[in-house]
Amino acid sequence: MNKCKHMFVSYAYLIVNFGGNLKGTSHLAIGVAIGVAAVAYYPLSLTNSALYIAVASFSSLSADLDGPSLLSSKLGNISKLLQNLVLGVGVFLTGTVLYMHFFQHSFDRTFAVIAVSTLLLGFVARAGFIRNALVSLVGLGLIYSGLVWSMTWLIAFGVYVAWVPWLKHRGMTHTVWAILAWGGIGWGLEQQLQVQGIMIVSVISYFSHLLADTLTPSGVKWFYPLYKKSIKLHI
Ligand SMILES: [Zn+2]
Secondary structure, eight states: OOOHHHHHHHHHHHHHHHTTTTTTOOHHHHHHHHHHHHHHHSSOHHHHHHHHHHHHHHHHGGGGEEEOOOOHOOHHHHHHHHHHHHHHHHHHHHHHHHHHHHHOOOOHHHHHHHHHHHHHHHHHHSSSSSHHHHHHHHHHHHHHHHHHOOOOHHHHHHHHHHGGGOOOOOOOGSSSSHHHEEEEHHHHHHHHTTTHHHHHHHHHHHHHHHHHHHHSTTTTTTTTTOSSSBOOOOO
């Protein structure tokens, strides 16, 4: 339990610092806030708390796996360092999951979710062919795992991760259809882990991303391709 608590505290610290240093955007900060709200709302357990925050943070950023995001342009040196740190931690945690699985024959699903989320989080604000290829590779790994373990939601999540990097920025991932698909994946994860609230946390967090983008000058094509115009909100 102590190890778990320690992991949670370091993870939350990392996320909050990472979020606090992203200038020009508040996606991650909003996601963390949603995760914290879920922690306060649902019955308290350390593993579940880490899970809510990981799911909320990831859901609030995953729409931007579709390409160079707002995050990448105005990063200071400290942000870049933290970003590399998140990626490094993600690689390390995912490596640990793979090592445990193949060499120790043990597998902790919650830990695996946190590891892969962190890894993908580290990729969000990057750009380029190699980054896209690596994200797709993670997606293919998820599809493979979903097939092996007969988990439909994991296959769907894998398809999302493998496909999205190659899409036009603020295209299909920034639509109501994507929110529905994301909700379906969240529902599957909720059933899998038997942790109440995962679906609603993922939907609210994903929605928060689109809403925040709607407040920017280029807006969001919420109903693309049915209605191709950008919807913007000026405050
Ligand atoms: Zn976006």
